[in-house]
Amino acid sequence: MLTVHLFVCNCCFCRTALLYLGQVAVVNENLSAPPSSTYFSVKCSPNVQYRITPPPAKSGPIPTPFNGNTVLLLTMDTASEVENDSKLSVMYYGKKKEVLGKAVVHLTAFEISLDVDADRDGQVERNNPNKGSWMWGPNGHGAILLVNCDSEHTCRKSLDSEHAEVTRVSDLKDMSPMVLRTSGPAKLPEGYKLTMHISQGDAECVRVFRSTAEKNLFYKSFVKDYPLVVGGEDLSKEVPCLWGNAEMNFYVEGLRFPDKDFEGLISINLSMLEPSSQGFPETPIFTDRVVFRVAPWIMTPNTLDPVEVFVCSTTDNDPFLKRMRRLVKNSGCKLKICPEDMNRGDRWMQDEIEFGYIDSPHQRFPVVLDSPRDGDLQDFPYDVLLGQDFGYVTRTAYGKEVSSLDSFGNLEVSPPVTVNGKNYPLGRIIIGVAFPTATKGRNMTKVVQDFLWAQKVQEPIALFSDWLLVGHVDEFMTFVPAPDKKGFRLLLASPDASYKLFRGLQNGGHGQAKMFDGLGAEEITVDEILSDEKLKAENNYVQSCIDWNRDVLKRELGLDDDDIIDLPILFHVMENRAVAYYPDMVNMIVLGKNLGIPKPFGPKVDGRCALEAEMTSLMEGLGLSCTYIDDFASYHKLLGEVHCGSNVRREPFSFKWWNLEM
Numbered sequence: 001m002l003t004v005h006l007f008v009c010n011c012c013f014c015r016t017a018l019l020y021l022g023q024v025a026v027v028n029e030n031l032s033a034p035p036s037s038t039y040f041s042v043k044c045s046p047n048v049q050y051r052i053t054p055p056p057a058k059s060g061p062i063p064t065p066f067n068g069n070t071v072l073l074l075t076m077d078t079a080s081e082v083e084n085d086s087k088l089s090v091m092y093y094g095k096k097k098e099v100l101g102k103a104v105v106h107l108t109a110f111e112i113s114l115d116v117d118a119d120r121d122g123q124v125e126r127n128n129p130n131k132g133s134w135m136w137g138p139n140g141h142g143a144i145l146l147v148n149c150d151s152e153h154t155c156r157k158s159l160d161s162e163h164a165e166v167t168r169v170s171d172l173k174d175m176s177p178m179v180l181r182t183s184g185p186a187k188l189p190e191g192y193k194l195t196m197h198i199s200q201g202d203a204e205c206v207r208v209f210r211s212t213a214e215k216n217l218f219y220k221s222f223v224k225d226y227p228l229v230v231g232g233e234d235l236s237k238e239v240p241c242l243w244g245n246a247e248m249n250f251y252v253e254g255l256r257f258p259d260k261d262f263e264g265l266i267s268i269n270l271s272m273l274e275p276s277s278q279g280f281p282e283t284p285i286f287t288d289r290v291v292f293r294v295a296p297w298i299m300t301p302n303t304l305d306p307v308e309v310f311v312c313s314t315t316d317n318d319p320f321l322k323r324m325r326r327l328v329k330n331s332g333c334k335l336k337i338c339p340e341d342m343n344r345g346d347r348w349m350q351d352e353i354e355f356g357y358i359d360s361p362h363q364r365f366p367v368v369l370d371s372p373r374d375g376d377l378q379d380f381p382y383d384v385l386l387g388q389d390f391g392y393v394t395r396t397a398y399g400k401e402v403s404s405l406d407s408f409g410n411l412e413v414s415p416p417v418t419v420n421g422k423n424y425p426l427g428r429i430i431i432g433v434a435f436p437t438a439t440k441g442r443n444m445t446k447v448v449q450d451f452l453w454a455q456k457v458q459e460p461i462a463l464f465s466d467w468l469l470v471g472h473v474d475e476f477m478t479f480v481p482a483p484d485k486k487g488f489r490l491l492l493a494s495p496d497a498s499y500k501l502f503r504g505l506q507n508g509g510h511g512q513a514k515m516f517d518g519l520g521a522e523e524i525t526v527d528e529i530l531s532d533e534k535l536k537a538e539n540n541y542v543q544s545c546i547d548w549n550r551d552v553l554k555r556e557l558g559l560d561d562d563d564i565i566d567l568p569i570l571f572h573v574m575e576n577r578a579v580a581y582y583p584d585m586v587n588m589i590v591l592g593k594n595l596g597i598p599k600p601f602g603p604k605v606d607g608r609c610a611l612e613a614e615m616t617s618l619m620e621g622l623g624l625s626c627t628y629i630d631d632f633a634s635y636h637k638l639l640g641e642v643h644c645g646s647n648v649r650r651e652p653f654s655f656k657w658w659n660l661e662m
């Protein structure tokens with residue numbers, strides 16, 4: 001904006017004011033006109049534009065007669081080179097058009113613009129007309145802020161956002177650049193100053209640092225060259241003005257993720273204050289405003305390429321680790337093993353954490369969401385994962401009961417879908433809760449649910465998972481990539497499919513084939529399973545629970561029956577809730593085209609496990625390769641499987657969240 005230093009002097013009247021380029025200021029001619037003035041005329045420098053209101057009649061007399069409330073509106077389109085280099089003058093005439101007086105306004109125009117990357121191309125453009133608002137979509141606008149939730153400290157680990165100072169100069173790249181651009185004369189008239197200010201609410205969500213470092217000396221600068229301007233306790237601070245044609249760099253850091261009480265939008269104002277007579281506060285005469293939205297935390301579905309696989313090492317899982325190592329190597333990603341002194345025997349890597357990321361046009365990094373579950377693995381995400389360009393966020397259920405449904409085996413995300421014409425290019429989050437009509441039951445804790453819903457870009461779906469003893473959605477569903485249709489299939493556990501397969505075996509003369517062959521006391525024949533009425537009744541109940549979820553998933557993800565594959569899996573009931581009867585094949589790890597599936601130990605036909613044969617044939621059609629991993633003793637018997645015991649950090653989406661149409 002151009003500011004104009006306006007000075008009116010005729011006879012007894014003197015007054016200063018500031019105008020802004022592109023804005024209009026008002027001069028009420030009554031004020032400066034000598035008492036008997038009847039007509040007036042206006043002259044000005046070429047870079048000054050004026051408008052008379054109400055506009056004089058086109059064929060009206062010259063000079064123009066006063067019309068009750070005649071007002072002159074001024075704008076200027078270029079900054080002044082020196083103070084008072086433009087002017088506007090008004091001549092006043094009496095009834096007989098005799099000259100009564102002249103008012104001269106000396107004008108000095110400054111351009112002041114607080115700039116951000118409102119067009120989201122990674123560059124801070126000059127005075128984007130949309131910088132003061134935020135709009136979703138490919139034709140949208142508005143700058144983006146990251147929560148500075150990683151840790152640049154190499155020795156003393158803590159979140160960068162916890163410090164009211166720049167942690168290290170390298171931390172500046174996690175912040176959004178903001179530039180104050182000025183042009184105009186080298187000196188501002190006496191008494192004018194600039195202040196930056198934010199609201200009390202936003203002060204908890206944002207900090208702004210200013211660079212005093214010399215231009216182009218970024219890598220030679222020190223943290224002391226980046227003092228805090230606003231944020232925390234500081235809602236407003238004077239910004240030293242570098243007049244003339246200058247730029248001052250600011251760095252903006254986000255402190256909070258969107259949540260129930262925080263939509264994610266933040267505004268930063270820069271005002272020019274005009275000196276006023278003694279005793280009165282300075283008045284803002286011009287405010288420029290920029291708006292940021294804090295980037296949401298985004299989850300990554302199974303259809304994205306794996307980067308790193310995480311598992312725990314325990315005293316009893318060597319064979320499992322060996323098979324996982326081979327699978328991970330074949331899939332071309334890294335295996336990270338959390339050692340026993342860190343996991344303290346807690347092998348449920350899926351349940352303690354969920355990997356996601358945050359993204360902006362200037363920076364992107366992975367962020368781990370730490371579950372309030374807080375098992376013996378609880379220190380792992382903070383102590384091991386948090387680091388430079390690896391963020392951390394958690395939600396604490398203060399005083400609230402945390403249940404098994406708070407484990408993140410109960411937090412999944414679908415691949416991208418379109419539902420009744422609405423696109424979800426980042427998929428939809430899936431959680432498990434109590435049956436909606438249940439008066440009591442376990443639920444995912446409210447603080448985590450609120451956080452997930454507030455991220456907005458992967459609108460969650462709540463499934464019914466409380467029917468399971470452990471209660472996690474990953475016990476009955478997963479997604480695998482597919483070359484056709486919607487690019488994926490939903491896999492669902494299906495007792496019906498399992499009974500069908502077992503009956504087929506019986507009819508084919510394999511009724512005496514044994515499940516759990518070689519596992520000693522566990523062994524049981526196909527005939528015995530099929531004649532167990534209690535088991536049949538339990539599985540009818542389980543099938544009805546899964547069918548209920550199937551309908552929700554079809555509706556909320558816009559799926560047809562041929563987007564879904566039913567896997568032969570049986571459950572049985574313990575303590576009134578269901579657990580997998582044999583290793584739960586749907587609880588698999590998906591690494592590109594490679595699936596790591598719990599080895600089911602099904603009945604053998606001609607030396608081959610009938611369950612594996614069925615599973616392999618279902619997956620082969622999709623170009624997927626199945627590796628069966630024996631997790632029987634070290635996971636299945638403890639009510640979990642391969643997926644529960646592992647976690648995968650994946651590549652982010654190429655789709656940018658700000659391009660979502662909301």
Ligand SMILES: *[C@@H]1O[C@H](CO)[C@@H](O)[C@H](O)[C@H]1NC(C)=O
Pocket residue numbers: 028030068069
């Ligand atoms: C300007 O002068 C006219 C006529 O004297 C008066 O009616 C009007 O209220 C004045 N306007 C202002 C803003 O003082």
Ligand SMILES: *[C@@H]1O[C@H](CO)[C@@H](O)[C@H](O)[C@H]1NC(C)=O
Pocket residue numbers: 007083084106
């Ligand atoms: C600009 O004009 C104002 C008002 O006439 C005057 O007070 C000021 O000294 C002038 N500045 C310069 C640099 O001429």
Ligand SMILES: *[C@@H]1O[C@H](CO)[C@@H](O)[C@H](O)[C@H]1NC(C)=O
Pocket residue numbers: 197198199200267268269287289
């Ligand atoms: C920032 O400016 C806008 C518009 O000019 C105003 O509505 C808002 O109250 C200002 N906020 C602060 C904290 O000054």
Ligand SMILES: *[C@@H]1O[C@H](CO)[C@@H](O)[C@H](O)[C@H]1NC(C)=O
Pocket residue numbers: 433434436438439440441443444449462
């Ligand atoms: C559990 O969470 C869901 C989803 O937010 C909610 O609709 C439901 O009312 C909650 N149920 C209970 C029993 O708290």
